[in-house]
Amino acid sequence: MNGVRPAVVAENLDKCFHGPGGTLRAVDDLSFRVEAGSLVAFVGPDGAGKTTLMRMMAGLLRPDGGRLSVLGTDVAAGPQAVQDRISYMPQRFGLYEDLSVQENLDLYADLHGVPAEVRRERFGRLLDMTDLGRFTARQAGQLSGGMKQKLGLACTLVRSPDLLLLDEPSVGVDPLSRRDLWKIVEQLVRDERLSVVVSTAYMDEAERCAQVFVVNRGRLLAQGTPDALRGRAHGLTFTAAPPAGVAARDLQARLIDARDVILDAVPRGGAVRFIRAPAAAGAAVDALLAGVRAEARPEALEDAFMMMLREHEAAAGDGNGPTQAAPPSAPRSAPAAADKPAIVVRDLVRKFGDFTAVASTSFDVRRGEIFGLLGPNGAGKTTTFRMLCGLLPATSGHLEVAGVDLRRARATARARIGYVSQKFALYGNLTVRENLAFFGGAYGLRGRALRERIDAALKQFALDPSAPSGELPGGYKQRLAMAAGLLHEPDILFLDEPTSGIDPLARRDFWRTITALARRGVTIIVTTHFMEEAEYCDRVAIQDAGRVLALGTPEQVRAQGGAGHAGDMDSAFIAIVEQGRRQAENAGEGGRA
Template sequence: MEEDVIRAEKLNKVFSIKGKKPLTALNGLSLSVKKGELTAVIGPDGAGKTTLMRLIAGLMNPTSGSLTVLGMDSVKDAEEIQSRISYMPQKFGLYEDLTVQENLDLYADLHGVPQEKRPERFGKLLDMMGLAPFTGRFAGKLSGGMKQKLGLACTLVRSPDLLLLDEPTVGVDPLSRRELWKILKTFVKEEHLSIFVSTAYMNEAEMCSHVFVLHKGNLLADGTPEDLCRIADGRCYNVLPEEGVPTRILQAHLIDETKLIVDAVPRGGTVHFIMEKGVDEIPYLKRHHLEPTPVPAKLEDGFMTLLRKAEGHEAPPEEAEDVLDRGGRPSSEVNIVVKNLVKKFGDFTAVSNTSFEVHKGEIFGLLGPNGAGKTTTFKMLCGLLPETSGFLSVAGVDLRKARTQARANIGYVAQKFSLYSHMSVLDNLKFFGGIYGVPKGRLSERIRELCQEFDLEDVLDRLAEDLPGGYKQRLSMAAALLHEPQILFLDEPTSGIDPLARRNFWRRITTLAARGTTIIITTHFMEEAEYCDRFMIQDNGILLAIGSPSEIREELGQPGADMDRIFIEIVERSRKEGEKS
């Protein structure tokens, strides 16, 4: 059909891996994408989303089946297709040592954009992306959100018939994400552009006309966002925890009821959960006399219902009956002290006079837009970056005087997978155990404990590079915990992983905190602030807000607001006040 910009019929893609059984990335996939619409594909790690994108872009050939793009055969007409589409992969190739303008010029040259058409096109793109004042800035000096917008501008230097975007907002803050999606919707409306996008954010998928759900190369479901919401109709509830009980503790109790509960997640100061059909008695809620309230289903509820059906539940962690209730609140013991912290890079102040404390067993979040100073703060707390002035004490050790001693008490999980890709899971754990100085007699026992806790027993012989994203993250966590640190630093640990993997990750973090480990985390998934005992929001190096989720909602007079909204309001309010002064 002319109206279909993409049409797949029984599409298969199998990868041959030397010495291993073939990997089926797409399995008999049939779908069609309409012209002039914003269409999303969602699914967990290993679903086949990126493989599908690369096939559509003509960067690889299918094993069997047929794929037409803009009415042309994806294999025979690959060059013609590529001349009419634009594709922005997850790692888009900006030239960091070129300016914004030079990047645009280079991509215009590559795409053969005539000189006379460039001023008007560049002007529109720079204006829409908010990059007009920064044309002379090097791409490497842009914040993460601005880099993504420049990547999109470079992708759109010509007006394509089809735009492919592979997770364009991973690692981007809510403010920049909102701006990016506003731009996409404008292009659909004004230029009737057809956009096919993969995303890990369900609220982004909700903005699309049609959504495809992939799982292990199969199409689980597709339809409008409203169609996918209906999958969980009549099964969604919100429940308030008892006074003084963190929402993550209630969520953990509910999510462990694997026969009764499909999904549970902290949301808006409550715990939102989906029941299995026909179940109306949940032991924990009855025991604590908690009354759930029925609420409408969201797209994420339909997605989680489909995934749980396809994947089943992970077994809940084995732990003492009362570990969650015992460890639900941080202790009075202070693990981290920050006083008047300042970090300057030449004339630029990245962190300005920041003070706070973090308690033992507390989950403490560092939030802020791209370029806000949170990563700089994070690195100073870890001992990876010296402060310009101020005082920092971690696990009772003054970082200025005894940085090495302080590091012995901390574990660190980097934003980008930082283990050894060409080593097996077991060899990575042995290597990092040696680096952390874990005694040999204790190391094998510790590896066994962590492999059981993080479900790594079945992948011990696999190379780290061959693991799906969720497993890589588990391996990073296990390696960081080998020496049983008092404090665990997590730098955007859930960036780019799907909601199911995020639930499993946070269930483990809840247990760690309950056992007394202090957790410091940076994240761009604002919903994850709900798991924190307290969090702080920074922008332009300045501390804007600090407190528990309920305290910050109360301060803004928005008791049930979601964290994206809270975050955007605090940052925008501060920026407006800054403009006035």
């Protein structure tokens, strides 16, 4: 680039970790180059080596082999010199929750030695970019998830770096917050010519980058512009609309199970988008479709990404997840009244002091239904979720779960439900098997029944029983949490952002399990920030500021978003939330930060 020194150069880079289970080659003979002033992305499944690579670029890990140069400095020889010129935002950025927004900024400026005369202008720009200027006195712990991410980015940028490293910066935040976060990143690249390296599980984010590096098992599978990479799937991408009375997720399940013929399939906009395997015969595809017409569609970056991962995993001799995702058994007992809703919510209210987190919410969930609870960070959906699970009492209203009034018999209802929390809530110092044995015992399983259920769960979720739970990659932690939640074969399963931070490959396997559970009669309640996952749901509700803004099938919710959103749940979600906030402001209710 006109003689400008590249921001990062890696040559034959290696990094290994040694543990009780043997040696893990996290980065394996990796070579790449990041040009100065560019925005690049590293994408790959859990355990691909992305975080290890980011930490090496930040000078926090020393390479075992090869050479890594950052901003012209050999990282192994001068890690401090590199750290003096970069800013690094890890997945779990350390905000001080009992300090205010301004106090967090001041603290990080002190730690980085930012002169007092520089701070006023720098803070002003950061607060303006992140729209946090109105909240400088608010404690960080009282911010929504999206606002915390933006404050974390602002603290990372209190000094002006030459290179910004972002390790999955938008994990766990809603589409509105993701949009705002990326506006900030793109503004930095455009206005300051800042070099930015980001790892992400979102392919739409990778589409925004000038260069994309695809990694798996520590190896670099491909690199290039989004246009060049998506071309790998040219001529192999199609859309099929299921016949009347058939859910898109059921057609998707049939297609994705035929791995020799179909490389990937996802429900989208009421239809199914799929990728035909290059070697698959047309007759084999037609047989799977069983009379459903397929139409060619333009390829996307995610199509190429999924193709490369499937091909690499096949060449390695195994899969990146359980190939047979159907659960081994049906729910523990047949419901007494199959026609009665599994969950009944009437005028549900939850207040914390003067603050109303959930305001007069009402809905039903049918037995065997997949029901999605969506909303921006801070919308009240987690509070609603915790009340449904019996973990938090309602201030007022009626709440019935599995035919039981939670106000009168909370323990009885809990015995009928399974729960997978947003954050890994198992014991990190126990092995996979020990965790399953502990939680199975807590659910009342004993002896042979417990052993059989554990063995079935280990097989179903492709888990290593001797692996230390705390050292598992994010996707495998979610599998373990799912296995623990299903051990006692519950009638109702609650999933609180279960796929947050895991890659598309792991999400496909996860949802294959969920759809199989629903077909066996298990009722599923799920919260998610991946709007594409709403397409698996029978119905969804969108909440904001504690109120339900939309309730219906995915098709009905997309229609409510207005013209132009018929096939795009992401933009429909944003339109509905923004419309709801405008109406609240016009009514004098104010908005929720």
